[in-house]
Amino acid sequence: MTEKPLSRRQREMLRYRQEVLQAALQLFSARGYDRVSMRQIAEKAEFSVGTLYNLFKNKEDIYRAIIVEVADRFETAARGALQGSGNPLERIRAFIAACARVVEENSPAIRLYLSLTRGMAFHFKAGFDEEVQERDRRILQLLASVLEEGGRAGLLRYDLHPDHLALALDGLLGAFLLRCMEEGAGCRPEIYSAVVEEVFLKGALAVDPSKA
Amino acid sequence: MTEKPLSRRQREMLRYRQEVLQAALQLFSARGYDRVSMRQIAEKAEFSVGTLYNLFKNKEDIYRAIIVEVADRFETAARGALQGSGNPLERIRAFIAACARVVEENSPAIRLYLSLTRGMAFHFKAGFDEEVQERDRRILQLLASVLEEGGRAGLLRYDLHPDHLALALDGLLGAFLLRCMEEGAGCRPEIYSAVVEEVFLKGALAVDPSKA
Amino acid sequence: MTEKPLSRRQREMLRYRQEVLQAALQLFSARGYDRVSMRQIAEKAEFSVGTLYNLFKNKEDIYRAIIVEVADRFETAARGALQGSGNPLERIRAFIAACARVVEENSPAIRLYLSLTRGMAFHFKAGFDEEVQERDRRILQLLASVLEEGGRAGLLRYDLHPDHLALALDGLLGAFLLRCMEEGAGCRPEIYSAVVEEVFLKGALAVDPSKA
Amino acid sequence: MTEKPLSRRQREMLRYRQEVLQAALQLFSARGYDRVSMRQIAEKAEFSVGTLYNLFKNKEDIYRAIIVEVADRFETAARGALQGSGNPLERIRAFIAACARVVEENSPAIRLYLSLTRGMAFHFKAGFDEEVQERDRRILQLLASVLEEGGRAGLLRYDLHPDHLALALDGLLGAFLLRCMEEGAGCRPEIYSAVVEEVFLKGALAVDPSKA
DNA sequence: TATGAATGAGGCTTCATTCAT
DNA sequence: TATGAATGAAGCCTCATTCAT
Structure with missing residues (x-):
């Protein structure tokens, strides 16, 4: 269970993921999974769509x-x-x-x-x-x-x-x-x-x- | 509460509506509203898409x-x-x-x-x-x-x-x-x-x- | 130029055509040809769609x-x-x-x-x-x-x-x-x-x- | 009247818009607004349909x-x-x-x-x-x-x-x-x-x- | 690495026309 | 003959995902 210490990059990425999840959560819970677009998540999270796909495999993954x-x-x-x-x-x-x-x-x-x-x-x-x-x-x-x-x-x-x-x-x-x-x-x-x-x-x- | 007797046409339409509802119900409950297309409902109900729109105002109406x-x-x-x-x-x-x-x-x-x-x-x-x-x-x-x-x-x-x-x-x-x-x-x-x-x-x- | 006298049927049909043309004209001139449906014409003229197709070859013919x-x-x-x-x-x-x-x-x-x-x-x-x-x-x-x-x-x-x-x-x-x-x-x-x-x-x- | 200089991206977009307008213009003037589909415009302009919607809000906007x-x-x-x-x-x-x-x-x-x-x-x-x-x-x-x-x-x-x-x-x-x-x-x-x-x-x- | 423009499949809906009744 | 339900092609538009920059 010993975790290798995370690089700065990795820690940053985790933080970004959390921000995306926050945004996505609000949208999903307000409108439902299928009524929320990746674009909307990206905007709310203040990332670009491309970045979302760097942080997560796809929408379902979020x-x-x-x-x-x-x-x-x-x-x-x-x-x-x-x-x-x-x-x-x-x-x-x-x-x-x-x-x-x-x-x-x-x-x-x-x-x-x-x-x-x-x-x-x-x-x-x-x-x-x-x-x-x-x-x-x-x-x-x-x-x-x-x-x-x-x-x-x-x-x-x-x-x-x-x-x-x-x-x-x-x-x-x-x-x-x-x-x-x-x-x-x-x-x-x-x-x-x-x-x-x-x-x-x-x-x-x-x-x-x-x-x- | 006396209902005017329905014409054959009307009775048929009611039956068709029921068939569509049956089909839609199965699909909706299996896959969720947003994951079911009108095409799929039409196919399952064995009607054409156009007919669905004769029977119901739109998808939400179903x-x-x-x-x-x-x-x-x-x-x-x-x-x-x-x-x-x-x-x-x-x-x-x-x-x-x-x-x-x-x-x-x-x-x-x-x-x-x-x-x-x-x-x-x-x-x-x-x-x-x-x-x-x-x-x-x-x-x-x-x-x-x-x-x-x-x-x-x-x-x-x-x-x-x-x-x-x-x-x-x-x-x-x-x-x-x-x-x-x-x-x-x-x-x-x-x-x-x-x-x-x-x-x-x-x-x-x-x-x-x-x-x- | 001698016209055979029209049968009652034919005279009736001509009158129907005029009524359809009246209705279509109003709709076309108000909304434009492509924004008017045969259904709308039929409703305004108080005929069925089928009758329209008995009186005219198709929409363009109207x-x-x-x-x-x-x-x-x-x-x-x-x-x-x-x-x-x-x-x-x-x-x-x-x-x-x-x-x-x-x-x-x-x-x-x-x-x-x-x-x-x-x-x-x-x-x-x-x-x-x-x-x-x-x-x-x-x-x-x-x-x-x-x-x-x-x-x-x-x-x-x-x-x-x-x-x-x-x-x-x-x-x-x-x-x-x-x-x-x-x-x-x-x-x-x-x-x-x-x-x-x-x-x-x-x-x-x-x-x-x-x-x- | 000093305009902020446009980024390359923006200039490109303007050029693309012009190309779409060119194509749409030819089609509209030849066939009429309602007789031209977005698909046709896209094909003539050599863009995808989606791109048309990135450049313009909708058909009417074109x-x-x-x-x-x-x-x-x-x-x-x-x-x-x-x-x-x-x-x-x-x-x-x-x-x-x-x-x-x-x-x-x-x-x-x-x-x-x-x-x-x-x-x-x-x-x-x-x-x-x-x-x-x-x-x-x-x-x-x-x-x-x-x-x-x-x-x-x-x-x-x-x-x-x-x-x-x-x-x-x-x-x-x-x-x-x-x-x-x-x-x-x-x-x-x-x-x-x-x-x-x-x-x-x-x-x-x-x-x-x-x-x- | 981060961006966001480009893509095109696919969804909902409309409508001219046909045809059984 | 008159009707209007049935059809399915076609239209507009959205969106997950990719990829050049």
Whole structure:
């Protein structure tokens, strides 16, 4: 894992890439991949089109880089929470909070990311796609294992399959976070994470289930 | 509500429209709106391009027709459940089941629809967009009012704002249904709706909350 | 020259043709040949597209019919004036007045006609074109011969070639009449024909105006 | 009036634009705006279609550029003559000669220009149109003022309104120049300008021609 | 290395014309 | 005979990508 120190050139290039990604991200998340031209990205990033092609293989590669980056952050945050200290319940809570934080900090990128993982528009040549989905699957498995651990420890009472539970929580989170971003002005992830926690962990049933 | 009987011509046209919508739906849901050309739709529907333009105003109009149709079905099913008979809890359960059913029956269309209502990159001239979102909002309000009613009736114990609860349930459903569709082969909505019900209504907490 | 009496059918067809020509004329003169579709003509004329093709060979044929019709009226009026009674000077005056009258009565059609004969856009497969230009040429020759006659008779003093004179008068008229039509509201051909007469004839009059 | 020196790139672009305008002009004047495709222009100019769109905003913009250019030349020549030295009569003569010269040098472009200003079929979004017509109107007013001055100076005897006179002269010129161009081979503007002068001025001369 | 002009395939849409009803 | 839906060629324009400078 020893990285050769980067030359000045290389460091510069990395910085440029970041600037391009910033610009592209804003445009993609505002207008959608297919409605953004390389020209527009170049203009927003204040580079020439040619330079874009020096920094990235092609348009799709820019998209890929954005997604991979946010997926990385997501995975890091999720792993940090789920593999951290504390009992399973605490780790689930940490996970929920971590997701909210990542969303808060990467709002537009997440929008793109979720549009990929959750259902939509992954209309790319297979392989890329799958890379991201694979990542997503690993997090889900991790989440499931923590839920299972919580079940064994008597902290959670569900008798649902942990995979399903994981999917439920993940889905709940994803949906909420998207909503959170859609509402333009009043984007307050902390509220939503509270709701998720409440709903997921406490259930909606009346105290006396026999009434149901 | 008496409809004038349609001429043969008109009936034929309606059938043709349906065929085009079928073809377009498959293509859109497989490749995404911007990656599907009118030519491709024409070929899949076995019409000429010109005919497409006799049946629909333009490409966006085809999209719109698909979305509006499934949105109608969705709304009908949702209203049927939420405004049906039974106590609020039963109606919520009916709603969950109804959603699952609609998804089961309209799988690819729903994919498009959800990609619309839930967060995704939707880049059309406002107005259409808003029409669909407005519809979605109305369902959410209806759902919230049933939840609230359930709360007042002592059937649900949440002290969360009903709007947030509604969002949570809707999000949970949406996320699940998308997952359900993604998994290609093993698409079993009934499992997912069971999970949603369980998670949403029972909560994940251990029996003894004090342990948490 | 004995015409077989027309059947009811044929008479009807002629009437239909006139209605189509009316509609087409208005559209062509307002928007230009290439900016008017057969559909639009059909709608304005309140026929179906198919009927248009029963009445005329194709779109160009409609145009042709319009032009030929107005060219006929023009030629008739011009010949009537130039070959009428009176001395050459009087016949020239009659010609000027006749042109003004034809314009007044056929304003939009003339616009099309002039756009053909005078410089503009005769972008049709040769042959048609030439038919109209030929007609125009014949009128010009007739005009030239009257002018020449006027010269020989000592009524006009120009020593210019009569062909040139004819061209000048014709151009003057055409330009004026176009102007006349352009000015929307205040379309008063009588003024313009007065101007033309004044300019052309005062210039062309024999030294002794009392002879006129 | 100091112009920043153009970069080589910019000069090249200007040259390319000229080449495109050349090609487009020939095609437009031969076949008419709507009968010429961008592809044809590209082929004739030996550029790709894409390059056309780098040089011009769209097809109409090419047309506009052609027209504006010739309108500029026309206006310059006309003003030079009408505002030049000499008495009104001499300036009128200079104007007639200038028009003939401009036509001689810009024959196909003038054809397009005249098709615009003189009457026909101009179906563009207003504004452009009006810009050119406005220009034309200004020249006419200038011409009228010179004619009026000539009248006050006793050089011209007409009692027609100077505006009408201007229109007459302008129409005469326009019509002649168009003729001149139509006759393919024998395009000799000097003859026509002689005719115009003869017709217009003999008619308009003060009673005593010796004063001219 | 950085630029941005050049390329041309391909997208959406229109429309003259045909032909089954 | 009258209709108008069906056709598909052709038009305008965009844009990812390349490459000479």
